[in-house]
Amino acid sequence: MSTTDILAARGKRLAAGAGALATAVALGATLFAAAPARATQGPDKPYGVIIAKKGLSVRQYPSTDSSVRGYLRHRAQVGLVCKVRTQNVGGNSFWYLTREERGAWVSAKYVTNSGRVKFCKDVHRTRVQPKHPTKHAVG
Numbered sequence: 001m002s003t004t005d006i007l008a009a010r011g012k013r014l015a016a017g018a019g020a021l022a023t024a025v026a027l028g029a030t031l032f033a034a035a036p037a038r039a040t041q042g043p044d045k046p047y048g049v050i051i052a053k054k055g056l057s058v059r060q061y062p063s064t065d066s067s068v069r070g071y072l073r074h075r076a077q078v079g080l081v082c083k084v085r086t087q088n089v090g091g092n093s094f095w096y097l098t099r100e101e102r103g104a105w106v107s108a109k110y111v112t113n114s115g116r117v118k119f120c121k122d123v124h125r126t127r128v129q130p131k132h133p134t135k136h137a138v139g
Contacts, residue, residue, distance in 0.1 A: 013023060030038045048111035050076045062086045062095030062105040076104065080113060082120035 024093050050072045058070040062084055072078055079099030086095055094108035097120060 035105075045099075046080045046114045046117045048078050048080050048106070048113045050074055050078065050106075050110060051112050052110035056106055056110045058098065058100075058104040058106055059105065061095075062107075064089065064107075070100075072106070078111070079119050080111075082123040083108065083117045084120050089134070 011108060014060070032061045051074070053074055055071055055076075057068045058072060059066040060069050064087060078096075081097040081099050083094050083096050085093050087093065089107040089109045092107065092109035095105050096108055096111060096113070098104050098106060
């Protein structure tokens with residue numbers, strides 16, 4: 001093998017190594033950029049993104065007959081506590097309880113969630129339970 005052939009082979013190996021390194025760096029940068037958004041929510045704190053083009057009404061209870069407590073714009077991000085199966089909206093009978101201060105409901109038909117959202121019966125919500133048990137009033 002001549003010196004030229006050896007140098008050409010080394011050049012090819014270096015080029016292949018540089019390409020692999022560039023790919024690894026690009027993948028690492030992509031994962032690093034995506035990591036902070038996921039880390040702020042955590043695996044046990046799912047969130048959803050509103051996909052309804054005109055936005056979505058936030059309701060007091062999981063029903064379209066319930067009073068409207070607010071409104072979320074298209075692409076708004078909302079924290080999700082749990083889900084229930086109730087009134088069917090456009091072929092989807094799930095509703096999500098949001099992590100707002102007093103809790104409110106949105107139809108899952110118009111929300112894309114970040115991962116697994118547990119059923120409300122499986123979630124222990126300490127904010128619903130009173131800190132000090134109320135004594136029964138007599139009289």
